[in-house]
Amino acid sequence: MNLPSFAEVRDAAARIAPHALVTPVMRSDRIDALVGAPIVFKCENLQRGGAFKYRGATNAVWSLAEDEAARGVVTHSSGNHGNALAMAARARGVPAHIVVPEGAVKAKLDAIVAAGATVHRCEATTAAREAKAAEVQAQTGAVLVHPYADARVMAGQGTVVPEMLRQAPGLDTVLVPVGGGGLASGCAIAAHGMDPSIVVLAAEPEGADDAARSLEAGARVGPFAPHTICDGLRPLMGEPNFHALRDHNVRVLRVSDAETIAAMRLLWTELRLVVEVSSATVLAAALRYPQYLAGRRIGAVLTGGNVDIDALPW
């Protein structure tokens, strides 16, 4: 199974340091009181490109040998990973090809174009996305950088954990959202590389709970039709990501969309942060599951801020 080691997370941290921001951590007395435990929020919504995805994409792009990089990179994404990969490729001065399915949010498509990538459109199915990416790869020799089932990407996403623990020493619990599982895998590997006693929790929408069901069943469940407002958490968890979460005893906490929207609003009123609805799952989970959080010191990752601010979900 192609998973990164903790040493690769550390290498990734050094590799992305010239490019990615050290995002701030924030906290609130009122949120601590509501959760019943101290909780800090790592503000990847303020990362370049507005999401943690820039870490993984940057690590992948700068991991390539010169001759590989010169042929460019390709991925399929309707969202933050596509934009992050386009930005990372531009920073290195190499071509990026982003396969964007029909129905993608126009603002995200515009951002990908603005970052100088070549956009390839396809139908909005996983099969069509993968077929188009393979076609581009065959034509151009570009290197595929999968949004989450890629060790370089996972290592890059995992860099958020040592950074957060440096900023907020003494955390014993890491809480992240889980969708495809790139962030959750990287963070579990990084957390246990630093301290095997750290508890890693993942928040998942009830309407896209394949990670929870897969871990309960002991085997990865198959494709499903997601029903959640959390667009970033709809993908089926990747196969290597499943293994990472299982091997690192990651507990998945299901939350409803209503709880997540209320948490998104609370992050605004208490911390003046507007985050993507997917990001707010971590606070929703912290509020819903005190049994796993009492007495702990929690670091939660706010994954992104690419929101249509004129169409907030409440």
Add this chain to the structure above:
Amino acid sequence: MNLPSFAEVRDAAARIAPHALVTPVMRSDRIDALVGAPIVFKCENLQRGGAFKYRGATNAVWSLAEDEAARGVVTHSSGNHGNALAMAARARGVPAHIVVPEGAVKAKLDAIVAAGATVHRCEATTAAREAKAAEVQAQTGAVLVHPYADARVMAGQGTVVPEMLRQAPGLDTVLVPVGGGGLASGCAIAAHGMDPSIVVLAAEPEGADDAARSLEAGARVGPFAPHTICDGLRPLMGEPNFHALRDHNVRVLRVSDAETIAAMRLLWTELRLVVEVSSATVLAAALRYPQYLAGRRIGAVLTGGNVDIDALPW
């Protein structure tokens, strides 16, 4: 004229350190390109209470002798200073009396009440506010902490400058909004205490340009009827504040509300920050006046984030 010294700004920084946040600084390649010069933004919208006002209020409250403090503090404010003073008083465990004029935004009033202050209502005129505050002062012995014409408040607001220069070394230009002038005065004193060659600029709405007109005339102009969406910048500049701006050669840059609203939106799209419209005047000014900014390294203060996110001004 009762102005703080630079030593008092330094004392304030030590005094507020256990309470106020070290807010992050942020920047964007695209904004740098639009401005034509490197510009960092000091995110006081992420300060406790959602505004830089917490610095000045905290310095004032913790400057008091025990017996003074025990009698409490009083101010008149319909906005961020009232909330900041209430929070600072609660932190010290002393009473706060906030005179709030009719017509104040309900959310700001609610925040003041939530911080445990006693609210006193009055008519929405300067005379009524001052009379009511004097009445409360006479009844309770509370210490008046004026929103801007107070040396302790100015010193506290000025602490933002050494903090920003530590985070972004090499800045040669400081750019802040000007309303009553507490922030602008404190920042001018702090900047020139650190380095007399720093240029201090202040952004002011065209519809409330009393600071610009006062400095042009060489004397403080009288009361006027403001016409600007920037509610935080409507007050008449204070008398000591006028002297500080004049003596520190602060140049005032007028901006229109339309420019400010566009800048507010740009801060969201580029930096994922939702700031008060008053805060966005600094970016509006940077975009409108390249003649004062070319070749410089700018630190701009985003003053607050207490926005009704369901009623954005575009």
